[in-house]
Amino acid sequence: MVRSFTLSSDLGHPLAYAALVLALASLVLLVFELQRRRGAGILVALTGLVATALLTLAVLRPASVFSRGSVVGPRVVLLADRSRSIDLPGDQGSRRETLVHAVEQVKKAAGKARLRVLGFGEGAPLPWDPTAPSASADAAPAGHSDLGAALMSLASRAEERPASIVVLSDGRLDRPSESMPGQAVIEELRGLRVPVHVVSLASKSPPDASIRAVRAAGAAVAHQPLPLTIQIGCDGGLACEDLTVSARELIDGGPPALLASGVAHLEHGDATVELSITLDRAGPRIVEVAIQAPDGDAIPDNDRRLIAFDVARDRVRVLHVAGRPTYDVRALRMWLKSDASVDVVTFFILRTHTDDVKASEEDLALIPFPVDELFSEHLPSFDAVVLQDFNAAPYNLLRHLPALARYVEHGGGLIMVGGPDSFAGGHYAGTRLADVLPVALDQGPTEGAFDLASFVPAYTDVARAAPVLRPLRGFNGDALPEMVGANRVGDARPGSFVLWTHPKIKTSTGAPMPLLALGEKGDGRSIALAIDGTYRLSYSSLGSETAGRAHAALWDALLGWLMRDPRYEPAQIELLSQCMAGVPLSLRVRPLPGSEGVLNVEVARLERRDVVVRKQDRVLKGGELATVDVGKLEPGGYTARVWVGTGPSTRRDFACERGGDEWADSRPDEARLRAIANATGGEFLRASEAGQLPLPPATEVAAERRVEPVMPPWAWTLLAAAALGVHWIARRKTGLA
């Protein structure tokens, strides 16, 4: 228990000061009076002094304070950088090792300070102690280093405010930026006036050439040039002059396709290269930007960046080639032309070599079929190719079939529509193109290439659950018009799914013959429609009931599925977090309503097409969410495929990097850290000096406090009155008034 004194609490400070001033004035007057009347005696002086003091005490009435408490150390928040950049090389060992050592030093020197160690990266800081054995398990390295967000979060918390903040980082921060970081930190602290000390984890740049930034001018749109601005850096004493820069698109199942390349001429360790790339396929596409770094490069992982572009499409470009004009061809062309989102280029064979036109060439409004030009030079510019009842043999298409197959494998769409000159009847059996069709072609062109009987196609169970036929079934249910004739095709290829089958004809394996099958090959998709009567969805008694809208519903969905329109995908796939190499990745999958079955997930490398993860999850119902742990992946481009039961699959391409943006620029930034410290009144220290961190003093906190008056007020008053009386008597005896 500690005893101290205080004055009566019912007097305010002004009155107390006034009483003291009056007492002092009285004493001064007394001294002045005694000096004028020499010999007045010491008795008057003493009694005057005592009377004045007692009178003052009677006014102020002092009290005893009995208190019991403890000394509390200052609250200090350590914000440790937990971004991936701390895994880069530091001055001695990695920056992570330096961080651990520095935190240990601060802890040792903290004394009574109450340290709270948090890790900053993305958003609010998390409890994370890099010195703890479980530090790596507590929080995965962050993909960002947002100090600004961490400071704002601290400033806005309702808990006890810190007496000081200590930031331990390499200075390569997302926020505050290089421009006026001190002012930015003051704004982010939002009135929290505490010093921000900084401990620099690295001061020297490692020998490293890297791609520091890749910026795209605007959004990526299919078929339109996209300018890329690529910043190259070279530091740490590495000898860099000219570096080759390339941009390649990662293709599912094939080698990357070179989009553009250039040379970076480095001056003072910096260079900027402008490359223009054109992505022909819409949806998520992965572009690799890489440099050829010189020998001695300490961080090869940042020589290659994988950029995910969500390529939009202004219009779907369709090449529609028909072997002869029919009502089915007419219906498809009119639908393609009526859809404002479709840009269709049409070529119909209107005249064959056996036709007798009875006119000179000048009288004919016909142009040669530019097969070579179309299927070599212009093929990549189309999103989809429709081959409708088209015989490959007479028009020299056979020699372009390998290129057409590659076009599909590299992301193009293909629809083969039936007719006498389609599928096996069109000489496609045994060609490279047959490999990318979703059905096998068993027959040659002269043997049973088609069947003539009339029939009504039958829906499969898969079709009833497939989103791609939902719009059509919305009009007609399971009813379909009668068709005349069908191309004979074989079984569906593995991974393909059949939506319509022939009610009577079987394949060689005994399965119902597919009439409408959808499949994927490499990056692309293909559709086999082994009939030529879909126009009957408009022109039939059934079609008249829907005013022809059923035909549009079917083709809109088929083309949409081919173009990976999310409306027709059987499931949605999301990455729960950005994929970083070596960090566990999870996918969130939501199958569309209507589907039910075992959830299958497959993750494969884009470049090599080797499956790295194959999982069967629980039975899912449509609309139900599932989280699938994929595990840790190596750097590279990946495609995740998901399907429910035996239904169609959907995919999502994504990229995994070792360091990402955090490793793009390996140089530490001490200038930024120093500016932060200076602006907030903090100290800048190197990691080796972390033990010398200036911490605020401890604070005493009372646990118990009791106030008792020294004497009751009447006693003070009585004593003062008595003293005044004695003083008056003394004055009278010495002749004073």
Added chain:
Amino acid sequence: MSARVSRKTFIKQLAMLAGGMSLSRLRAAMAFAEEGAFNPRPLLTGRSTFSGVRASAPARWSHELISRTSAPARLSPSPVRADDDALWSEPFAYFMGDGPIMAFTDAEIAHLRRFFAEGGVLFVDDAVPETGEFTRDAKRELARVLPDAAPIPIGTEHVVFRSFYFIRRPYGRVEGPPKLEAIIRGGNAQVIFSSHDIAGALAQSATGLSSVPVVPGGEIQRERAVRLAVNIAMYVLCSNYKDDQVHAPFLMRRRAVDSP
């Protein structure tokens, strides 16, 4: 399927046989080929029937289309009544007549309206353009079917004049007016009126000889009429295909060269 075999079909049969194709496959191919084939179905309204010297015109039209182009066609077109649901089963009908016609019934109007709503095309051919009574009555009745549209003249600027042959003006059994007329809906000619008696130029006897003389141009004019018929069929099958940007420059150059 018709018992008549065109020269083109005959040539195709020979080629297929030479290739080792069996007769059964040949028959199958031909039958499959008729699916979606051009079918100039005569349209019947009221109590009208399809008979007379021009009854062979639709078959001749199909025959000429098959022999001259890659397009398949039905060699034995069957008439379709305007109030029959079968009208909706195909996108084309051929309406010809030689005199006044009765007012369409409500059922005929309703069926024709749905036919046009689904994109159907009707070719109206006046067998006696000298009087013009059929054209007059057809326009009157079609105005009841499509009250929001009226026929307009169409000349060489329209794609029907270059859908297969370059045609400078229409001809039929008679020289007729220098332009056709059409009701354009949604950018497409859905009703094409001809006052040239195309059926008369196409009509053939059982012996294969022309049934009706063509004046004043004789057989050259008949050939022009056949070409117009082929172009109309190609327009039905391909719509405005020849107006596509990819064709337009080529055709414009060709026209420039051909022009005097």
